Structure formats: C-alpha cells, structure tokens
Amino acid sequence: MTPRRHGITWSAARHLLLLAGAAFILLPFIWMVSTASKPQTEIFTTDIHFIPQNLALWENFATAFGKASLWRFLLNGVVVTVSIFALQVLIALPAAYALAKLRFAGREVLFALVLFCILIPPQATAIPVFLLFHQIGILDSYAALVVPFTISAFGIFLMRQFFKTVPDDLIEAARMDGITEFGIVWRVMLPTAIPALTAFGIFSVVAHWNDYFWPLIVLNSEHLRTPPLGVASFRNEEAGTNYGPLMAAAIVIIAPLVIAFLLAQRRFIEGITLTGIK
Amino acid sequence: MAKIELQAIRKTFDSTEILKGIDLAIEDGEFVALIGPSGCGKSTLLRIIAGLEPQSSGEVRIDGAQVDGIRPSARNLAMVFQSYALYPHLSVFDNIAVPLRMRRHSTLARMPLVGRLHPARAATERGIREEVERVAAQLELSGFLKRKPGQLSGGQRQRVAVGRAIVRQPVGFLFDEPLSNLDAKLRVHMRAELAQLHRQLRATFVYVTHDQAEAMTMSSRIAVMIEGHIVQVGTPAEVYDNPQDIRVAEFVGSPKINALPGVIREDGGVEVLGWPLGLSTPAAAGRCSVCVRPERMELSSGPSAISGTVLHLENLGAEAFVHIKVERIEMPLLARISPDRQLPAIGSAIQFGFSTTAVRIFDAAGKRIEVTAAARSERIREKAVG
Numbered sequence: 001m002t003p004r005r006h007g008i009t010w011s012a013a014r015h016l017l018l019l020a021g022a023a024f025i026l027l028p029f030i031w032m033v034s035t036a037s038k039p040q041t042e043i044f045t046t047d048i049h050f051i052p053q054n055l056a057l058w059e060n061f062a063t064a065f066g067k068a069s070l071w072r073f074l075l076n077g078v079v080v081t082v083s084i085f086a087l088q089v090l091i092a093l094p095a096a097y098a099l100a101k102l103r104f105a106g107r108e109v110l111f112a113l114v115l116f117c118i119l120i121p122p123q124a125t126a127i128p129v130f131l132l133f134h135q136i137g138i139l140d141s142y143a144a145l146v147v148p149f150t151i152s153a154f155g156i157f158l159m160r161q162f163f164k165t166v167p168d169d170l171i172e173a174a175r176m177d178g179i180t181e182f183g184i185v186w187r188v189m190l191p192t193a194i195p196a197l198t199a200f201g202i203f204s205v206v207a208h209w210n211d212y213f214w215p216l217i218v219l220n221s222e223h224l225r226t227p228p229l230g231v232a233s234f235r236n237e238e239a240g241t242n243y244g245p246l247m248a249a250a251i252v253i254i255a256p257l258v259i260a261f262l263l264a265q266r267r268f269i270e271g272i273t274l275t276g277i278k
Numbered sequence: 279m280a281k282i283e284l285q286a287i288r289k290t291f292d293s294t295e296i297l298k299g300i301d302l303a304i305e306d307g308e309f310v311a312l313i314g315p316s317g318c319g320k321s322t323l324l325r326i327i328a329g330l331e332p333q334s335s336g337e338v339r340i341d342g343a344q345v346d347g348i349r350p351s352a353r354n355l356a357m358v359f360q361s362y363a364l365y366p367h368l369s370v371f372d373n374i375a376v377p378l379r380m381r382r383h384s385t386l387a388r389m390p391l392v393g394r395l396h397p398a399r400a401a402t403e404r405g406i407r408e409e410v411e412r413v414a415a416q417l418e419l420s421g422f423l424k425r426k427p428g429q430l431s432g433g434q435r436q437r438v439a440v441g442r443a444i445v446r447q448p449v450g451f452l453f454d455e456p457l458s459n460l461d462a463k464l465r466v467h468m469r470a471e472l473a474q475l476h477r478q479l480r481a482t483f484v485y486v487t488h489d490q491a492e493a494m495t496m497s498s499r500i501a502v503m504i505e506g507h508i509v510q511v512g513t514p515a516e517v518y519d520n521p522q523d524i525r526v527a528e529f530v531g532s533p534k535i536n537a538l539p540g541v542i543r544e545d546g547g548v549e550v551l552g553w554p555l556g557l558s559t560p561a562a563a564g565r566c567s568v569c570v571r572p573e574r575m576e577l578s579s580g581p582s583a584i585s586g587t588v589l590h591l592e593n594l595g596a597e598a599f600v601h602i603k604v605e606r607i608e609m610p611l612l613a614r615i616s617p618d619r620q621l622p623a624i625g626s627a628i629q630f631g632f633s634t635t636a637v638r639i640f641d642a643a644g645k646r647i648e649v650t651a652a653a654r655s656e657r658i659r660e661k662a663v664g
Contacts, residue, residue, distance in 0.1 A: 167361055167363065169359040169360065169361045169362075169363035170361075170363045170365070172325075172328075172330050172350075172357070172359070172363070173357070173359055173363035173364075173365075173442075174365075175330060175349075175350045175351065176328065176330070176350050176351060176355070176356065176357045176377075177351065177376045177377040177380055177442070178349075178351030178352075178377060178380035178381055179351075179376075179380055183380075188365060191365075191366075191367035192366055192367065
C-alpha cells in the first residue's frame with residue numbers, strides 16, 4: 001500500500017467517524033425540527049421517518065405562538081440575561097481590578113475566597129437563597145431571577161486573570177493623567193478587556209438563557225417565565241402533551257442562541273481558547 | 279517650572295530596602311539623569327517623585343511645597359513610560375487630549391453620552407482641540423491624529439507619549455527609560471529630539487535610564503545610583519573623569535574601565551604589579567585598585583611597564599579594541615586604539631603603559647583616593663625603560 005493510498009483510507013475513516021459523531025449529536029435537533037413539521041397524527045406513527053408527509057410546520061408555529069405567550073417568554077429571557085450580564089460586569093470589573101492591580105492587605109486571601117466560590121454549585125445554595133427571598137418577599141419576580149447571579153465568582157476570576165496581563169504602566173499613566181480609580185476601571189480597563197468580556201458575556205448569556213432549575217424554583221406566575229420554562233408549559237397542558245407545537249416552541253427559543261453563535265462563531269471559539277490559556 | 283527636592287527618601291518593599299536614604303536637589307529647568315544598573319532603585323525613586331508609590335520615609339518637595347500624600351495628577355508632573363502606556367482604544371488625538379479633558383471638563387461633562395449635553399462642554403472641547411493640534415504639530419504628529427496607537431511605529435508612539443506629557447504644561451517631566459524600546463538608530467535620533475525639547479521647554483527633566491550614552495549626551499547632571507544610594511552627582515564630564523567610587527567608574531563608560539590590582543606602600547607610593555606609578559598618596563597602606571579608561575591605555579611596540587598577550591581584537595571601523603591578558607589579573611584589560619595604526623596580532627605579546635594623569639585609584643572599600651604626582655612625575659613607561 002503506498003503512503004498516499006494509506007492517507008486516503010485513513011482520511012476517509014476519520015471523516016466517517018466524525019460524521020457518525022456529528023450525526024449522533026445532531027439527531028435530537030433534526031428530530032426536533034422533524035417533529036415540529038409533522039401534524040399530530042404523524043408524530044405518533046410507529047415507523048420512523050424524518051420528512052413529514054404533510055408539512056404542518058406553520059400550523060405548529062401558529063399554535064405555539066397562539067397557545068402560550070412565546071413572545072413574552074422570549075422578552076423575559078432577554079430582560080433576565082441582559083440584566084444579569086450588566087450587573088455581573090458592574091460588579092466583576094471593579095472587583096477584578098482591585099484583585100489584579102491594587103495592593104492591599106488580604107488581597108490574596110480574598111482572591112482565594114473568590115476561587116473557592118467557583119467550586120460551590122448553585123444547587124447547594126438554592127434552598128437558603130429561596131428561603132431568604134421568601135423572607136424579603138421577592139419570590140416570583142424578575143429580581144428573584146436576576147439577583148442571585150449578579151456576583152459571578154467566575155466572572156471576577158476571568159477578568160482578574162485578564163487584567164493581570166494589562167501593563168501597570170498603562171494604569172499609572174492614567175493616574176498621572178488624573179483619572180480616578182473607578183475611572184480607570186471604566187475608561188481604561190474596560191476597553192482593553194473587550195475580548196475577555198465578550199467571552200464572559202457568551203458564557204453568562206448562554207448559561208442563564210438556558211437555565212431551567214432556578215426559574216422553576218422561584219416562579220409561579222406564567223407571565224414571568226423564561227424560555228425553557230415556557231416550553232415546558234406545553235407539556236403540562238391538561239389535554240396531554242402536544243408535541244408538534246412543543247417542538248416548534250423549542251425551535252423558537254434556541255434560535256436566538258444559534259443565530260448569535262453563527263454570527264459570533266469566531267469570537268466564541270476565541271473566548272474559549274482565551275479561558276483555556278489563562 | 280519647578281525645583282524638585284528629595285530628602286532622606288527611604289523605601290522598603292517587604293523587608294527589602296530598595297532606597298536607603300536619597301538626598302537630591304534638582305534645580306528648576308535642569309535635566310538630571312538617574313542612572314544605575316538594573317535593580318538599583320532608580321525607577322522606584324522616579325515613581326516616588328511622581329506620587330505613584332509612597333515612600334517609607336523622607337520627604338519630596340516640589341517648589342518648596344511638600345507633596346507627600348498628594349495625588350499624582352495634582353503634583354503637576356508628567357511622566358513618559360518605557361512602554362509608552364498609550365491608551366490602545368483611543369486615537370492619537372484622544373490620547374493626547376486625555377489629561378486636558380480630565381482637568382478641564384467637570385465630572386458631568388465627561389460622562390459618556392449625557393456629557394455631550396453639558397453646556398460648557400463644546401467651548402472647552404474647542405480649546406482642547408487647539409492645544410492638541412499645536413502639540414501634534416510641534417511633534418510632527420499632525421498626520422496621525424486619527425490613528426490608533428497600534429497603527430504607529432515605535433518612534434511615533436514615543437512622540438505621542440511625549441505629546442501627552444507636554445500638552446498639559448506640567449512643572450516637570452519624568453522619563454522612565456523612554457528610549458529603551460526603540461532600535462539603536464532611532465534611539466540616537468530621539469536622544470537629539472529630547473535634548474532639543476528640553477532646551478525649548480526649559481522645564482525640569484528627570485530622566486531614568488540604564489543607558490549611560492543617553493545620560494552622557496542629554497543631561498546637565500547625572501546622579502549615579504547603586505544599590506539604593508546615590509553614589510555621585512555631577513556633570514557628565516565630572517562623573518566620567520572623576521568618579522568618586524569604583525562602582526561609578528565601572529558603571530559609567532563603555533567599554534568598562536580597566537581595574538588593575540595595586541598596592542599602597544608604607545611610604546605612600548603606589549605600585550601596580552610591582553611597578554611604581556610615580557604617584558603618592560596620604561592614604562593608609564594596603565591594597566587598592568588602579569583604574570585606567572581603555573582610551574588612555576598606550577600600547578607600545580618597545581619595552582614598556584606591563585606586558586601581556588593579545589587575547590582578542592575588535593575592529594569597529596572608527597575604533598578598535600584590544601583585549602589584553604595580563605598575568606595575575608583575572609579579567610582581560612581593554613585598550614581602545616585607532617584602527618589606522620597597525621593592529622597587533624591575536625596571541626602576540628604586547629607591552630603597554632599609561633600616563634599618571636590617566637590613573638584613578640580606589641581603596642579596598644571602593645572609595646576614591648586622591649593622589650599627587652611624586653617628585654618625578656614621568657610616565658611609567660619611561661621609568662621602565664630607564
């Protein structure tokens with residue numbers, strides 16, 4: 001066997017393996033799109049077919065938008081993820097600046113505590129936070145969805161690592177120019193930290209857009225539901241699960257993230273590499 | 279314009295003493311270079327003057343007023359950093375305008391978006407524009423005002439950093455190794471530009487560098503710092519010709535000064551490698567170092583005071599260096615000669631001597647010893663011949 005032929009065989013085998021992997025991962029998505037395109041009668045047939053005989057995609061979308069306030073869920077998702085991210089930045093940037101660039105007693109201890117916080121799973125604190133919110137009476141509100149995530153230990157850690165790489169000279173030049181310490185955070189550090197901030201933004205938005213656990217615990221009212229909760233509401237209808245509209249709604253709620261990912265694909269991968277190195 | 283006075287400045291970082299009592303008075307309009315090997319504390323001292331670093335004890339006075347505890351920006355000094363420290367996201371214009379904007383706009387007017395509605399903003403901004411453009415023209419940056427620092431060459435970035443410093447008309451300028459990131463050719467050019475800028479502005483310049491060529495060519499006085507002390511302050515010529523400490527003699531001058539082991543005899547005469555130098559000193563008898571600059575070494579083909587072998591030759595075109603290995607001296611000695619004469623062959627034996635006026639003598643502790651020519655103040659070469 002010549003090396004060239006060997007190369008082609010290996011290359012083919014490799015691609016076959018990757019294709020199989022990709023198909024396996026894509027299967028649920030394809031099934032989702034397929035189910036969303038089928039009328040109710042076709043969904044419950046025993047044979048497996050991906051292409052529906054009668055296209056019912058529009059009907060299912062119409063039912064989805066008509067039955068539940070999908071627009072409202074999407075809006076809730078935007079309000080919650082954007083508020084969380086904005087508040088996280090507001091808190092993480094000054095904290096990260098102080099941990100990276102200011103000299104004060106106990107800095108290393110504080111940073112160790114921040115690292116320790118990353119280890120605590122959100123589920124562990126869910127019940128105490130729930131009880132606390134019950135006491136102060138903010139359960140079942142936007143605040144209940146946003147407040148627990150405003151301080152992101154991971155965000156502080158990520159930004160601190162990035163700020164460490166910003167030369168001290170730049171900060172001292174800013175001090176000589178008369179910029180205050182908070183001014184340095186917003187006018188000097190923030191613009192230089194855009195790549196790291198984008199990476200953090202992607203993690204934060206994806207995590208909280210898709211979060212099912214916490215909204216499920218703190219929400220009662222239908223009008224506050226975030227997208228994943230909203231989709232789940234299709235399941236609990238008394239008339240039994242209506243899979244066509246359910247899948248159509250699922251397409252709608254993952255669409256923003258998929259579109260955003262396709263648009264910012266390069267940034268996203270950069271962001272992951274960035275966090276990988278540092 | 280200002281006089282900067284330092285009094286008994288000490289600085290300790292985690293139990294390591296970096297500055298061990300610095301006293302220095304920098305006159306109004308003077309160009310003082312702080313030089314010393316890396317780690318000697320010169321940058322720390324500059325940052326203490328700037329207010330970026332608090333001193334552990336001692337006092338900084340600017341124009342007679344104590345400035346300890348006053349914020350860096352309020353000291354009205356400008357600083358140029360080694361890495362230029364330009365704001366990477368701002369254009370050249372905005373970089374130069376930052377100190378003026380921070381000073382002249384109120385906090386409200388500096389706010390993003392809302393600031394634009396502030397009534398006094400437009401007028402102030404016009405004034406700032408004029409001044410930034412004037413400074414840019416002075417530094418030949420007019421064509422680059424819209425560019426970002428990343429699109430500029432090293433020399434241009436350097437000039438933007440200088441522009442940002444001069445635009446606010448500070449009382450003094452602090453330079454922290456501003457040329458060390460430039461290539462050799464540009465460095466020579468910027469050296470001349472900075473010296474000219476100093477003549478033009480007549481402001482007080484404090485210039486930190488480890489490159490003694492910069493210090494020698496630009497400054498009116500040099501302060502040599504070694505291990506946290508200012509060992510000597512003087513004009514470049516004084517520091518070069520009359521070093522008061524062997525560390526100064528060794529640091530200033532490139533290539534390094536030659537140090538030969540010497541002995542002070544009981545009668546005050548000085549000998550090197552057993553040859554009397556024809557110099558006498560009132561200092562106590564004992565070992566000493568006899569130092570001679572490479573350009574004062576005199577090679578001779580005939581018999582002379584000291585003999586050695588040629589170890590290595592470096593011909594730079596305008597000058598040539600002869601490395602000479604002498605027995606009982608560990609480091610090879612260096613002679614700087616003109617290459618238009620016949621260069622000795624590598625490995626050949628060679629004789630050399632030096633005039634008594636070329637000799638600087640330091641005691642065992644490194645302090646300079648004054649010497650007077652003995653009754654017969656001839657060259658030791660002739661002595662040897664005789």
